[in-house]
Amino acid sequence: MSDEERERHRSSDWFEGEGVNGFIHRSWMKNQGHPDRMFNGRPVIGICQTFSDLTPCNGHFREIAEFVKRGVYEAGGLPVEFPVMSLGETIVRPTTMLYRNLVSMDVEESIRANPLDGVVLLCGCDKTTPALLMGAASVDLPTIVVSGGPMLTGRMRGRPLGSGTDVFRLSEEVRAGSMSVAEFRRSESCMSRSAGHCNTMGTASTMASIVESLGLGLPGNAALPAVDSRRRVLAHDSGRRVVELVREGVRMSDIVTRQAIENAVIVNAALAGSTNAIVHLLALAGRLDIPLELAELDHIAAGIPAIVDVQPSGRFLMEDFFEAGGIPAVMQVLRDALHGDALTVVGTVRERAALAERWDDEVVRDLDRPVVPAPTLAVLHGNLAPDGAVIKASAASPELLVHTGPAVVFESMDDLERRYVTGDGITVDSVLVLRGAGPRGYPGMPELGNLPLPPHLLRQGVRDMVRISDARMSGTAFGTVVLHVAPEAAVGGPLGLVREGDLIALDVPARRLELLVDAEELERRRATATSAEIEDGGGYAALYRAHVTQADTGADFDFLRGRRGSEVHGDNH
Ligand code: FES
Numbered sequence: 001m002s003d004e005e006r007e008r009h010r011s012s013d014w015f016e017g018e019g020v021n022g023f024i025h026r027s028w029m030k031n032q033g034h035p036d037r038m039f040n041g042r043p044v045i046g047i048c049q050t051f052s053d054l055t056p057c058n059g060h061f062r063e064i065a066e067f068v069k070r071g072v073y074e075a076g077g078l079p080v081e082f083p084v085m086s087l088g089e090t091i092v093r094p095t096t097m098l099y100r101n102l103v104s105m106d107v108e109e110s111i112r113a114n115p116l117d118g119v120v121l122l123c124g125c126d127k128t129t130p131a132l133l134m135g136a137a138s139v140d141l142p143t144i145v146v147s148g149g150p151m152l153t154g155r156m157r158g159r160p161l162g163s164g165t166d167v168f169r170l171s172e173e174v175r176a177g178s179m180s181v182a183e184f185r186r187s188e189s190c191m192s193r194s195a196g197h198c199n200t201m202g203t204a205s206t207m208a209s210i211v212e213s214l215g216l217g218l219p220g221n222a223a224l225p226a227v228d229s230r231r232r233v234l235a236h237d238s239g240r241r242v243v244e245l246v247r248e249g250v251r252m253s254d255i256v257t258r259q260a261i262e263n264a265v266i267v268n269a270a271l272a273g274s275t276n277a278i279v280h281l282l283a284l285a286g287r288l289d290i291p292l293e294l295a296e297l298d299h300i301a302a303g304i305p306a307i308v309d310v311q312p313s314g315r316f317l318m319e320d321f322f323e324a325g326g327i328p329a330v331m332q333v334l335r336d337a338l339h340g341d342a343l344t345v346v347g348t349v350r351e352r353a354a355l356a357e358r359w360d361d362e363v364v365r366d367l368d369r370p371v372v373p374a375p376t377l378a379v380l381h382g383n384l385a386p387d388g389a390v391i392k393a394s395a396a397s398p399e400l401l402v403h404t405g406p407a408v409v410f411e412s413m414d415d416l417e418r419r420y421v422t423g424d425g426i427t428v429d430s431v432l433v434l435r436g437a438g439p440r441g442y443p444g445m446p447e448l449g450n451l452p453l454p455p456h457l458l459r460q461g462v463r464d465m466v467r468i469s470d471a472r473m474s475g476t477a478f479g480t481v482v483l484h485v486a487p488e489a490a491v492g493g494p495l496g497l498v499r500e501g502d503l504i505a506l507d508v509p510a511r512r513l514e515l516l517v518d519a520e521e522l523e524r525r526r527a528t529a530t531s532a533e534i535e536d537g538g539g540y541a542a543l544y545r546a547h548v549t550q551a552d553t554g555a556d557f558d559f560l561r562g563r564r565g566s567e568v569h570g571d572n573h
């Protein structure tokens, strides 16, 4: 390649120089068999790889990466794949959320420290998406996301099985005595029958949908099944497109603007998406210095009902959603509510919505024939949650959305199991409270919020009760479950002051969550409260506890907020 043909990019700082460093940067690339012209003077594209045998949902990503590479080569770039820590939702203990911020640091530092001009993020299982988005946002190179796509629909005895959602449903059937353990075991292999992430509108599908509605993925990215050949084409096209984004100088922050975030919030409401998305969007906004308050999320999506009939709030699964038109169809239905001028990795939102096609108006509904009326996700405030709490109203029982009942308080899941042996004093009107499960308290804010119901009430046919905690819940879960109470009990939040039998009033239409105990009594309790000592075993968990922020600001680390850019100072030799 002649000097005139050589393009100048960020990677040129590594590969163009004379002297020892230029020699070292080039020479060791050559040991992989790259001719000089392939990396020196072309866009170098990092493929951020979250494949792991321990993240089953991302198990096909080595293959997907090969298709991304084809596209990068086609456009005249050099693809380089690099691994980051991967988080398998089904396996990692105590909770993947403990490590989301750690992965984001891995991603951020890996991108910045290397000769990359653009990145393709391979995101699938729940936390891999927000972690990669957050890390990439803090560096802000041209960025495109290829999601892993959902698993194929599982079936048992001719009936579809939804990932997660049916696990919770069937396990309650077992606990109620209406399903045998053997049958429950048999359903395991029916539920997960291909590569890909959960096939319900759980956190993974929600986050993939958010990627597409933010404009960071190509149209169809969210819902195309993991094993569909067209996802490989999408991966190829994404590789090709990111090279063009580098040449056009389009950075992640040109795409993920306040308008884009509002679009994502609106789409999320229409999907009745995972409550986890709220925490992740707040964290992402923080990385890009986009002001965003928890309460605003409710206002931005005001009046948007659930129009996508997918579990857990609806009936169908992601494969059906894909066949119905997927996120492009949803954006078309929502076009008047969305910011049409918002830029995406290909065209504006308005242009994409105009090109979309909807094949099934039962799965993707019109706004005037919703699956569940607005609000789908509601933000609550009150003396029990001064900084806010969240409820997925679309997955709750309508008759419990306004409910006052006496608290039954659990300090831990072991405590709950002990109480459930007799179930004494727990009635269908009780409000089940779990505390000490927030970001700092657990630590990591696990998905425990959809507390199991007491067996004696299950046997009576009860299938939902009001539950309140500072924890999160799986995006695939359902029930009248108030989550993310902030501040959490472990940092002195009023959730820690609730006593057995106190009346708690939930009023979703009024967005209120109140502990019906007068302020003086609460002050008395606060004065005598002893906060439980959290064991300090050092290591990463100590860093986490020292720096994690509360759920209402995204549970990011305080020192990670903001964009630090792609500049790197100092040479390595
Ligand atoms: Fe990985 Fe649900 S467990 S997406």
Ligand code: MG
Pocket: 089, 126, 164, 202, 203, 204, 474, 475, 476
């Ligand atoms: Mg999940």
